Amino acid sequence: MTPTLTELLSDAVAAGASDLHLVAGRPPIHRVDGRLEASPRAALTAEELRTLLLAELSVDQRRRFEETRELCVSMQVPELGFIRVNLATELGRIDASIRLGHLEIPSPAQLGIPDAFLDQVRRPNGLILVTGPTGVGKTTTLNAVVARINAEERKKIVMIEDPVEYLHPPGRALIVQREIGVDAPGFDRAVIHALRQDPDVVVIGELRDLDTVSTALTAAETGHLVLGTLHTTGAAGTISRIIDVFPAPQQGQVRTQLATTLQAVFTQRLLPRADGRGRVLAYELLVVTDAVRNLIRDNRPHLVSNVIQTGRALGMRLMDHMIRDLYEAGEITYETAVSATSDRRVIERR
Template sequence: MNKATFLEMIAKGRTYKVTDIHLIVDDFPVFRVNDRLYRFEEYPPVRKENLEILVSEILTDKEKEILNKKKELDFSFKDLGGNCRINIFYERENLAFAIRIVNKEPLALEELNLSAKINDFYEDTNGLIVVCGKSSSGKTSTVAAMIEKYNREKAYNIITIEDPIEYIYKNQKSIIRQREVGRDVKSYTDGIKSALRQNADVIMLGELKDTESIEMALLAAETGHIVLATLHSNGIIDSIDKIIGMFNEDRKDYIQRLVASNLIGVIHQEFTEGVDGEEKIKVPICEIMYTNSGIQNLIKTGKISQISSFLDVSGRKGILNKQESIKELYRGKKLTPEQFEKEIKSLRKF
């Protein structure tokens, strides 16, 4: 497989609304559509030499060196219709590709079927916003939609630090500079430090990975910046626990105060099957927490588990629980009556 065939395959994937393509030796290319895998037999089975040729054509010498040394590589790749996130790795001593196809431009929050409650976050001019969920739950798309809303509505200097870059933004009212870890900057931490010297209004971090990046993100928020970041977690309370729990016991009081003072809010999302007219789509069930004074106090005093009592009342500013999220999707005709009943019943099990 050469680069031209690879580009053609991705273009077909875009036509068929494919989210992911998997290339594995001795199997047909595999497409993921609406969370289901299909072998795409329009192309022949992938051979070992096909992927070796492809690697030689699309990677730089430096990237080839990293792949040979680490046996794995994440990078962004510009195709004919937009951008892709590619992970190349080895399995059974053969190369394999996992390709995430990214929309050409970020979708609006409404187009992602996200709750209007997120708009409450935009009243704040500094602080940390965390978008969390499991892998492939749409975190990156949500952050991109939030950045795009700033871009459309505010004259901000926005700097993103990503690993790798996924969505490509076009400057509107704002100016946006996108930096890729490994290509444009050494690490997330170095990227944040630089952004503080680059007159940024908004800093976007691809992921909160370690104590250093978390603390730098909180300090950036404290010094007057809006910071958006993603985190792998199972829920809002789990996210806050995870952020604080990464630090040693002797620093927890300090970090709790820092989080309490600077956390604008947390958005947790997970996908379920929904509809858009006759078409089956994935829709996000969300929990949204805007940090009010009561929640601030609970974080500061380490009573994180008690935050659930605030999430139970969706009427408050910036607060949405899963039950209300499901109702919103149903009212917006994004769930059928059967899907609505199924989702509500699944909540009652817990």
């Protein structure tokens, strides 16, 4: 008998997976601690997979998928929480990549988020970014930070997500969660509308295009705290990415805006633990000081690493130094440390 999607999701949760991949002709595939592992269940046929997945969609979602052959939606599954479902077709056959959710939002301490970064999130305004490659938990970090604000402060928070992955319970804050494709057509328009909703904090799931970045900078410039994510791999690269998304004639003005509004950049990676039991957070933290603002204005973001290196008193860390410290503490292996650093000499010279 063909299993239900809930049964397949329960299998994945029991295996400790972060993602579930469903492809015709293959057994369900779990991603566990960054590695792909096949489920013991039998392979699903193309027809079984199509029937299983389309049964979970609303009429509107099914229409959108049939029109575009792609779909990204969130679903709330009893006892499992929100899941993020990405549907696509391969040689005309439907497949799915599903990011598993959690009923409870992890605390910053559980994730290893440092107090120095949380201190920045307590600022009343400015732009704070969580960055890193795909699949390293940026959305979870963002939600953990929002949960901390919800526990401590009486603020209105408007979250714009694609899709929603965690449902925030009532707390001290008033939280409005809007999903792209359901509550708004796109990030840029959703941010513009959010600014008319009397927010203190605007959370943008991903700064993915020029219009969204531009609107985020304007929101931060007009007295709001703006939190967002970017697919960049370090503080210097994040600054360059934001500026380079704009046409050359606008970049001088954008450098000024960014220098004025940027408060912190938190870059993260997840590395396999030396004992094989899960993954550990490695991070880089830039706290924006007057020296950093001058470097942004002068178009010298490549020198930001020097500021981070000398800013330990403010909680700043370079990613390579964090990885070295994890290796020296026995948290990760030498091979993992060397492959994860941008300069292996940081590991070898100690």
